[in-house]
Amino acid sequence: MNKILLKNGTLILPETTVNKDILIRGETISDIDTDLHSKPGTEVVDCAGKLIFPGILDPHTHMGIPIKDGISADNFETGTRSAIHGGVTTIIDFTILEEDQTLFESVEKRLKLAEYSYSDYSLHCNITRFSKKLFNEIPKLIQSGIISFKVFTTYEEVGIMFTYEQIEEVAKIIAEHRGLLMVHAEDNRIIQNAFKPLISRNLTEPLYHPLSRPDTAEATAVERMVNISIQTGCPIYIVHLSSAKGLKWAQHQEKVFVETCPQYLLLDDRVYHQDDGRMFVTSPPHRKTENIKALWQGIINGNIQTIGTDHCPFLISDKEVGIPFQNIPNGMGGVETLFPVMLAQFIQKGLDLSLLSRLLSTNAAKLFGIYPRKGALIPNADADLVVVDPHKVSTDWFNDLVSVTDWNAFVQFPAIFPEHVFRRGDWLVKNGELSLSSRGIFLAGDALSSHHL
Ligand code: URP
Numbered sequence: 001m002n003k004i005l006l007k008n009g010t011l012i013l014p015e016t017t018v019n020k021d022i023l024i025r026g027e028t029i030s031d032i033d034t035d036l037h038s039k040p041g042t043e044v045v046d047c048a049g050k051l052i053f054p055g056i057l058d059p060h061t062h063m064g065i066p067i068k069d070g071i072s073a074d075n076f077e078t079g080t081r082s083a084i085h086g087g088v089t090t091i092i093d094f095t096i097l098e099e100d101q102t103l104f105e106s107v108e109k110r111l112k113l114a115e116y117s118y119s120d121y122s123l124h125c126n127i128t129r130f131s132k133k134l135f136n137e138i139p140k141l142i143q144s145g146i147i148s149f150k151v152f153t154t155y156e157e158v159g160i161m162f163t164y165e166q167i168e169e170v171a172k173i174i175a176e177h178r179g180l181l182m183v184h185a186e187d188n189r190i191i192q193n194a195f196k197p198l199i200s201r202n203l204t205e206p207l208y209h210p211l212s213r214p215d216t217a218e219a220t221a222v223e224r225m226v227n228i229s230i231q232t233g234c235p236i237y238i239v240h241l242s243s244a245k246g247l248k249w250a251q252h253q254e255k256v257f258v259e260t261c262p263q264y265l266l267l268d269d270r271v272y273h274q275d276d277g278r279m280f281v282t283s284p285p286h287r288k289t290e291n292i293k294a295l296w297q298g299i300i301n302g303n304i305q306t307i308g309t310d311h312c313p314f315l316i317s318d319k320e321v322g323i324p325f326q327n328i329p330n331g332m333g334g335v336e337t338l339f340p341v342m343l344a345q346f347i348q349k350g351l352d353l354s355l356l357s358r359l360l361s362t363n364a365a366k367l368f369g370i371y372p373r374k375g376a377l378i379p380n381a382d383a384d385l386v387v388v389d390p391h392k393v394s395t396d397w398f399n400d401l402v403s404v405t406d407w408n409a410f411v412q413f414p415a416i417f418p419e420h421v422f423r424r425g426d427w428l429v430k431n432g433e434l435s436l437s438s439r440g441i442f443l444a445g446d447a448l449s450s451h452h453l
């Protein structure tokens with residue numbers, strides 16, 4: 001059994017920061033204390049001056065999914081290669097419900113593909129067809145460790161939208177069985193009303209994409225979700241929240257949880273005026289700059305619980321379609337830069353690193369039923385650890401990425417890449433270099449007993 005002693009690191013725990021040693025034995029953390037001594041056969045890593053975070057958990061990735069005429073550029077293997085390079089030791093991806101498939105079949109098919117993952121993984125179950133027969137599967141799915149279900153309030157044109165009434169129906173079932181409902185919240189009618197006049201005036205360039213999906217669409221859908229959560233008692237997780245108006249509705253609700261993404265915290269809608277504006281076509285779109293301030297405030301106040309990536313990258317050539325913007329496959333990558341870019345931002349802004357640890361690891365682990373195995377730096381937790389030197393800030397890192405994609409939205413931002421990454425005790429990044437000696441495993445979530453973080 002491998003034994004690795006991390007000496008003198010600064011541990012970024014969810015509530016505090018301490019200087020202690022960590023002993024890894026096999027796949028788990030066996031001890032955390034001051035002045036642990038190494039026994040023969042123990043490899044010692046000097047972590048003086050280094051920060052140690054729990055392994056990063058990205059709760060929102062889309063590896064190899066079909067969108068419009070494209071397929072997102074990363075599969076589980078390539079996407080998690082880059083994830084590990086950036087410190088993401090766990091991902092939670094989504095199933096894809098095909099015609100005539102049961103929910104269980106959609107899970108099984110996706111789990112097969114996920115076996116190539118280097119990060120540990122779990123799945124959210126997409127419910128994109130309204131059918132009582134499908135809903136009958138929910139209790140058993142929760143028992144088998146798939147505890148989160150996602151619905152869409154939009155994308156009617158591709159047949160995956162649920163009405164608010166339909167969402168309420170499914171929320172009741174999920175609540176009864178202690179699962180979690182995730183929602184892509186943009187009101188479809190508001191989008192259609194915004195979209196039609198643009199098309200009739202032939203305003204089809206990428207810069208019109210944000211006008212076709214206004215923040216009022218997000219706010220309306222979030223408001224409806226808050227009401228559904230109150231009516232049904234169902235915990236609801238709003239994915240990729242992008243706007244101040246949406247946040248206003250979601251905050252201070254006992255059972256409504258909010259995820260935002262680095263792209264909404266860092267990039268406003270001026271990106272659509274750039275030459276590569278089409279690359280930023282993602283839904284919801286980048287917003288007016290005042291939203292960025294409101295989202296950071298939400299982070300600081302604890303009104304946003306997680307930062308996920310919505311990792312769904314496309315190559316430059318995939319997005320070349322350009323015009324009309326509604327034909328561009330929507331989505332962008334970010335799993336490799338999630339932690340490096342957010343860490344640099346937190347340090348630059350002087351924000352609490354324990355807050356970052358909660359946003360990037362602990363809170364998602366709790367919400368998706370895999371805490372304290374993940375998201376915790378405590379004995380018996382999986383030895384998922386990210387060791388980073390806070391002084392090694394890089395502004396020229398694009399060529400160091402291991403991603404197969406040829407574009408990254410965050411190139412203008414500083415980043416701090418991990419020096420070492422351990423996933424269940426396996427040393428997968430050593431001195432900044434990948435050394436992928438083993439694959440990830442499936443993590444079954446526990447039904448939620450309490451939805452308070
Ligand atoms: O435009 C995006 N975000 N694409 C990925 C799928 C989704 O809606 O999350």
Ligand code: ZN
Pocket residue numbers: 184239240283284
């Ligand atoms: Zn979405």
Ligand code: ZN
Pocket residue numbers: 060062239310
């Ligand atoms: Zn998504």
